[in-house]
Amino acid sequence: MGNDAHRRQGTECKKHKVRCDQSPGQPNCARCRKYGYRCVSSNKLERIFEDDQDWKKEAETNIVQLQAAVTEILQRNCMPPLSSFPTGLTEPVNSDRLKLSFVATASKDSREVRTRETSQEPTAEQELVSAPMRSLFEVTKLRNIRSDVSQHRIAKTPEDDLISRGALPHHVARELFSFFDTTMNHILWGGIALVHRDLESARRSSSLLCAAILAVAALHIPQGEDMFEFCYSEFVSLISGSLIYRDHNLDDIRALCIGAFWLSDLSWKLSGVAVRIATELNLHQAFHKMQRGEPDQYERAQLWYLLYVCDHHYSIAYGRPPVIHDNAAIKGYESFLSSPMAGPADMRLMAQVALFIVLTNAYHTFGSDSQQPLNEEDFNTLRAFCLEVEGWRMKWQPRIAPNPYVGTYPSKGVVLHYHFAKLQLNSLALRAISPNHQFSLDRREAANAAIASAMSTMNLVLHEPDIRNAVARVTLFKHTMIAFAAVFLLKVVWSWNSASLNIERRQVLDLVQAVVDLMSSAQASRRHLCRHIATGLSKMISRLKAKPLYLARHDGDHPLNLPADMEDDSYGPLSENVSGAFGFDEDWMLTSSIDPFCFSIT
Numbered sequence: 081m082g083n084d085a086h087r088r089q090g091t092e093c094k095k096h097k098v099r100c101d102q103s104p105g106q107p108n109c110a111r112c113r114k115y116g117y118r119c120v121s122s123n124k125l126e127r128i129f130e131d132d133q134d135w136k137k138e139a140e141t142n143i144v145q146l147q148a149a150v151t152e153i154l155q156r157n158c159m160p161p162l163s164s165f166p167t168g169l170t171e172p173v174n175s176d177r178l179k180l181s182f183v184a185t186a187s188k189d190s191r192e193v194r195t196r197e198t199s200q201e202p203t204a205e206q207e208l209v210s211a212p213m214r215s216l217f218e219v220t221k222l223r224n225i226r227s228d229v230s231q232h233r234i235a236k237t238p239e240d241d242l243i244s245r246g247a248l249p250h251h252v253a254r255e256l257f258s259f260f261d262t263t264m265n266h267i268l269w270g271g272i273a274l275v276h277r278d279l280e281s282a283r284r285s286s287s288l289l290c291a292a293i294l295a296v297a298a299l300h301i302p303q304g305e306d307m308f309e310f311c312y313s314e315f316v317s318l319i320s321g322s323l324i325y326r327d328h329n330l331d332d333i334r335a336l337c338i339g340a341f342w343l344s345d346l347s348w349k350l351s352g353v354a355v356r357i358a359t360e361l362n363l364h365q366a367f368h369k370m371q372r373g374e375p376d377q378y379e380r381a382q383l384w385y386l387l388y389v390c391d392h393h394y395s396i397a398y399g400r401p402p403v404i405h406d407n408a409a410i411k412g413y414e415s416f417l418s419s420p421m422a423g424p425a426d427m428r429l430m431a432q433v434a435l436f437i438v439l440t441n442a443y444h445t446f447g448s449d450s451q452q453p454l455n456e457e458d459f460n461t462l463r464a465f466c467l468e469v470e471g472w473r474m475k476w477q478p479r480i481a482p483n484p485y486v487g488t489y490p491s492k493g494v495v496l497h498y499h500f501a502k503l504q505l506n507s508l509a510l511r512a513i514s515p516n517h518q519f520s521l522d523r524r525e526a527a528n529a530a531i532a533s534a535m536s537t538m539n540l541v542l543h544e545p546d547i548r549n550a551v552a553r554v555t556l557f558k559h560t561m562i563a564f565a566a567v568f569l570l571k572v573v574w575s576w577n578s579a580s581l582n583i584e585r586r587q588v589l590d591l592v593q594a595v596v597d598l599m600s601s602a603q604a605s606r607r608h609l610c611r612h613i614a615t616g617l618s619k620m621i622s623r624l625k626a627k628p629l630y631l632a633r634h635d636g637d638h639p640l641n642l643p644a645d646m647e648d649d650s651y652g653p654l655s656e657n658v659s660g661a662f663g664f665d666e667d668w669m670l671t672s673s674i675d676p677f678c679f680s681i682t
Contacts, residue, residue, distance in 0.1 A: 288335040
């Protein structure tokens with residue numbers, strides 16, 4: 081009877097008051113099998129136990145299937161085995177914060193309601209004088225208005241990037257990463273923008289960084305247009321989501337810098353977004369914390385200097401005010417270099433910082449109004465800025481060491497920046513000046529100095545081996561230097577050929593043609609900016625050659641009666657807006673003669 085008391089009694093058998101005989105290993109009793117009933121225990125505890133067993137068996141089956149599927153995916157993509165990945169998260173995952181993709185995040189965040197939280201900003205409770213927004217957060221506790229600096233970053237895994245999806249084979253991605261790491265990474269001041277040694281490390285840290293590296297590398301591969309399209313589209317997609325994604329790390333900022341330095345159609349916007357994200361992470365305060373004895377702030381301060389240079393590359397060049405100001409942290413670059421952690425890469429970066437401090441002062445002094453000529457009293461100030469640039473070269477060129485990957489390019493790059501800075505400054509002498517203007521001695525001296533600097537810029541690119549060999553891989557700003565120098569000389573030949581300036585038409589045509597040949601032979605994809613520069617300069621050379629020689633020799637001081645068939649400006653696109661096309665403005669890129677360059681100023 082004791083055994084019968086504990087015998088399992090099914091619901092159907094109990095209802096018909098018959099014995100429930102269940103054989104070992106059988107889920108149903110004999111009667112239920114006979115009549116096709118589901119043998120369910122009448123005891124609630126037994127039913128819970130049985131349901132739990134069924135769920136576990138089903139879960140085990142699903143896990144085995146998932147493991148088999150993931151293993152096959154990893155093998156097909158030549159990725160590390162499943163056992164090499166982390167076994168779990170180091171912190172609890174809030175389902176509201178788990179983001180499967182940037183696109184999903186955008187959709188989710190757009191519908192997110194305002195929520196409150198009890199924690200305050202780190203150390204904010206000890207600060208009597210703090211940012212006004214912190215006070216608002218203390219009162220409202222709204223998460224949406226506070227910065228996410230204190231929140232832990234959810235680890236990103238590369239399970240949904242273009243490599244995992246099969247859009248780009250894993251071995252190709254590794255080759256692209258290696259190409260970037262050994263070339264462009266060292267051109268960009270010795271590897272400051274990439275601190276990872278392998279592709280997998282970069283993928284785990286930041287999907288945005290991985291996409292930026294792959295896109296830039298693919299842009300520099302001959303016949304790499306298809307690879308570039310895949311990688312570029314991925315990068316743009318991730319950027320779109322990152323605009324409202326608040327959980328960033330330092331590698332995300334590095335990714336935006338890499339894109340800004342090499343992708344001409346995104347450069348201006350990416351540099352601005354990078355600066356904004358960096359300030360959310362308080363990178364602008366890292367230098368002062370480092371000075372107060374916090375060595376862990378070195379990397380953050382270094383990245384803030386990188387952002388300063390990136391911002392000034394595409395503000396000064398476009399004639400727009402820079403976002404990052406020359407405050408004590410920026411001017412304290414020598415203190416940063418005194419850190420025991422500073423190395424050759426930092427020396428190269430600080431040289432750029434020092435130069436752009438000078439050029440920023442000149443920009444604010446002379447402005448970017450293309451219709452505002454320099455007054456005669458401005459030339460003393462202009463000479464003072466030129467002397468500062470001279471001193472900059474003398475100070476920094478001896479301090480820059482060769483790089484094992486790019487040779488003497490770093491120190492020769494100082495010379496290249498020196499010539500271009502002299503060109504930018506002295507070309508202001510021709511801003512808003514018509515060709516028939518009577519030049520003063522000071523204005524003519526500055527104009528001739530600009531011509532000499534433009535020629536020196538181009539000759540250095542053509543004849544210095546380490547710069548010539550790197551011409552396809554240098555950053556967008558250096559391509560801007562080359563293009564500006566060539567356009568400047570062509571326009572001066574067009575309008576001021578005989579205005580007592582030291583310039584010779586044949587010499588300019590030969591020099592620019594040599595640059596065209598160099599750009600045309602650059603080893604890169606057809607989407608690379610070198611191709612567009614070569615095309616645009618070729619068209620400008622053709623227009624200049626088509627201009628009759630007696631027109632080219634006309635000094636503009638006296639009216640010239642043109643033949644009727646030449647008064648329709650058939651030779652004139654090169655001369656459009658020529659008087660305002662120099663100095664700290666972007667007009668030199670906006671004339672119809674420059675359109676083939678495809679420079680983006682968005």
